[in-house]
Amino acid sequence: MAEQVHYIPVGFDFERLIHPISKGEMGANRVVLVTHDGDPDNDDTEEAARLAGNMANQLERSFDLLDVEVESIGLEVDELYKYERLYPMAYDQLLDELEEGNEVYVNISSMPRTTAFAYATAADSIIAEYQQEVEGIRERLHTYYVPPKRYLVLDMIQRLREAKGLLEDMGEDLRVHPEYIKIRELLDKIDENGVTEGVRDLNEGMHIEFPSSPGSNVExxxxxxxxxxxxxxxxxxxxxxxxxxxxxxxxxxxxxxxxxxxxxxxxxxxxxxxxxxxxxxxxxxxxxxxxxxxxxxxxx
The missing domain is CATH 1.10.10.10 (Winged helix-like DNA-binding domain superfamily/Winged helix DNA-binding domain)
Structure with a gap:
């Protein structure tokens, strides 16, 4: 029996990944959560994986309450930046679903971008390649994005500024307090660099290329x-x-x-x-x- 299946790369979001289904805008018999594990030698990636894992666990529990079947695909941190690995994986998964007769949705609202882009590009490539062979493929394979109502990181920055001002108002001595110094330095970095810092070393350079889908079939x-x-x-x-x-x-x-x-x-x-x-x-x-x-x- 044909199913409605959603592939959902999971980053640091919850509502944007579940509301289209839980609010009845889209149907779903099954969801596939694409998650990632942390690097035990890197505190930053470990914290990112903890948050993403928390979101994945909440999604699993919530979809279960909605009587939607849940599957999970776990990726290592290094795999998140290997587009040549992610794209074929996504392509094969989506094509297998279509060959089973299912209707497939790809939610690209969340992080990491390389994973979301790999699934989006794979979906586009499949439609371009099979539109003459598979009747109605454009109605069976969908890529969608859900915009946020607000970004909580802006609230976090505002609260940090308020905390910094409060500590400054409490007295001169508190300006050398370790927590005050950490807050001040963090706000200085945000003002100078934005909400990210530095560039990850990928060994093969500092950028990841997303090749365009070719427009012609292969004889x-x-x-x-x-x-x-x-x-x-x-x-x-x-x-x-x-x-x-x-x-x-x-x-x-x-x-x-x-x-x-x-x-x-x-x-x-x-x-x-x-x-x-x-x-x-x-x-x-x-x-x-x-x-x-x-x-x-x-x-x-």
């Missing part, structure tokens, strides 16, 4: 090329790629086969699945980020 032989590149890696030239593909496919390596590979690689580069870089008179060929994600989501 049969193009798929062979992508899977071969995914299995074998980078090739120093198109000729080398064609020669090794011919051996793998048990086909004769000749000018016709090399031209076929060249033609399909050029098409794949134009579609965004392949990157080619010139080295002398050769074109080094490898999968782009989009190509890597395509291979991860189109298993054989």
């Amino acid at each position: 049969d032989f193009e798929g062979d090329v992508l899977h071969f590149l995914g299995a074998e890696g980078t090739f120093s030239s198109t000729s080398e790629l064609a020669e090794q593909m011919a051996a793998y496919l048990n086909e004769e390596y000749n000018e016709s086969f090399r031209s076929r590979v060249q033609y399909n690689v050029s098409n794949l580069e134009e579609k965004g699945y392949v990157d080619r870089e010139k080295h002398g008179n050769r074109l080094e060929t490898k999968l782009s980020k989009v190509g890597e994600m395509w291979v991860e989501t189109h298993h054989r």
